[in-house]
Amino acid sequence: MTSSSTPRPGSGPVETVAVTAGRRAVYLVVLVVLPVLLLALAVPAAWGWGVGPRDLVIALVMYLVSIFGIAIGYHRLFTHRAFRCGRGLRIALMLAGGMAVEGPVMLWSAEHRRHHKYADREGDPHSPWRYGDSGPALLRGMLHAHIGWFYTARRRSNAQHWVPDLLADPDVRRFDAAYPAVVLASFALPAAAGGLWSMSWAGAWSALFWAGLVRYAVVHHVTWSVNSVAHTFGDRPFRTRDRSSNVWWVAMLTLGEGWHNWHHVEPTCARHGVLKGQFDPSARLIRWFEQAGWAYAVRWPIPSRLAAHRHDRPG
Ligand SMILES: [Zn+2]
Numbered sequence: 580m581t582s583s584s585t586p587r588p589g590s591g592p593v594e595t596v597a598v599t600a601g602r603r604a605v606y607l608v609v610l611v612v613l614p615v616l617l618l619a620l621a622v623p624a625a626w627g628w629g630v631g632p633r634d635l636v637i638a639l640v641m642y643l644v645s646i647f648g649i650a651i652g653y654h655r656l657f658t659h660r661a662f663r664c665g666r667g668l669r670i671a672l673m674l675a676g677g678m679a680v681e682g683p684v685m686l687w688s689a690e691h692r693r694h695h696k697y698a699d700r701e702g703d704p705h706s707p708w709r710y711g712d713s714g715p716a717l718l719r720g721m722l723h724a725h726i727g728w729f730y731t732a733r734r735r736s737n738a739q740h741w742v743p744d745l746l747a748d749p750d751v752r753r754f755d756a757a758y759p760a761v762v763l764a765s766f767a768l769p770a771a772a773g774g775l776w777s778m779s780w781a782g783a784w785s786a787l788f789w790a791g792l793v794r795y796a797v798v799h800h801v802t803w804s805v806n807s808v809a810h811t812f813g814d815r816p817f818r819t820r821d822r823s824s825n826v827w828w829v830a831m832l833t834l835g836e837g838w839h840n841w842h843h844v845e846p847t848c849a850r851h852g853v854l855k856g857q858f859d860p861s862a863r864l865i866r867w868f869e870q871a872g873w874a875y876a877v878r879w880p881i882p883s884r885l886a887a888h889r890h891d892r893p894g
C-alpha cells in the first residue's frame with residue numbers, strides 16, 4: 580500500500596509533488612491556526628469594545644470582494660473556465676480572489692481540479708468521507724475536509740499536470756509570482772481605508788483587525804465549509820458519483836457556491852444554483868458582466884441536461 584511503485588490514486592508523482600516541511604509549517608500557521616485564533620480573539624474584542632459601523636462597512640466590502648473573487652475568479656473562471664472575459668476583468672477577478680488569502684491561482688485551481696476528478700473517492704484531497712461514514716469517522720473526516728488537509732497532506736497537486744493552461748498564461752504566472760504582495764495588500768488596504776476614513780492610527784489598527792484579520796478568518800471558514808458541509812449535509816437533487824450537496828446557508832455565505840450538487844454534475848457551468856429558489860449571486864454578477872459585454876462564451880445551464888440528471892426524472 581505504501582510501496583512507491585504503487586502510489587494511491589491521485590497521489591502519484593505525475594499528479595502530485597511533495598510539500599516541503601517549511602511550506603507545511605506556513606500552511607499550518609496561515610490556513611489552520613491563525614484563522615481559528617483570530618475568530619477566538621474576535622469574540623472578546625466584540626464583547627469588550629465592540630465593532631463600529633466604519634469597521635463593519637470596510638469588512639463587508641472586503642468580504643464581498645474576497646468571496647466574489649474566489650467564486651467568480653479563482654473557481655468559475657480560472658479553475659473551470661465557465662466563461663471568457665477581457666484581460667482587465669481577468670486580472671481584476673484574480674486580484675479580488677487574492678484578497679481571500681487562499682493561495683496563488685495555480686495552487687488553488689490544481690487542488691480543486693483534482694478534487695473534481697476524484698470527488699469523495701481515493702485521491703480526493705479533501706473528502707469528509709475519507710475515514711468512513713460512522714459518526715466519529717465522519718467527524719474526523721469533516722475536520723480533515725475543512726482545514727485538516729492543509730497541514731496533513733504531504734503532497735500537493737502538480738501544476739504541470741492539472742493546470743497547464745494556467746501555467747502557460749503570463750498574467751497568471753505574474754500574479755502567482757507577486758502573490759506575497761497581494762497578501763500584504765489584503766491587509767494594507769482595509770487598514771488604509773480605516774485610517775483615512777477616521778484620520779487616525781487607531782482607525783487604521785481597528786480596521787486592520789476587523790476588516791483585515793477577522794474578515795480573512797471568516798472568509799476562510801466560509802469557503803472551506805463548501806468542502807466540509809456541502810459534501811456531508813443537505814439535499815442532492817441530481818445524480819452524481821460523489822456526495823456533493825446543496826446547503827442553503829453555505830450558499831448564501833459563499834454567494835452561490837453552496838449549491839454544490841449541480842456543480843459536480845457539470846463543473847464548467849457558470850451557474851451553480853440552477854433550481855427554483857436557489858439564489859446564486861455569483862451567477863447574477865457573471866450575467867451582468869455578460870450584459871455589459873465584459874464576459875462572453877458563458878456556459879449557462881441547459882434545461883435538457885438539468886432534467887436528465889434529476890433523481891426524480893420521469894421514466
Ligand atoms: Zn466539491
Ligand SMILES: [Zn+2]
Nearest residue numbers: 659691842846
Ligand atoms: Zn469546482
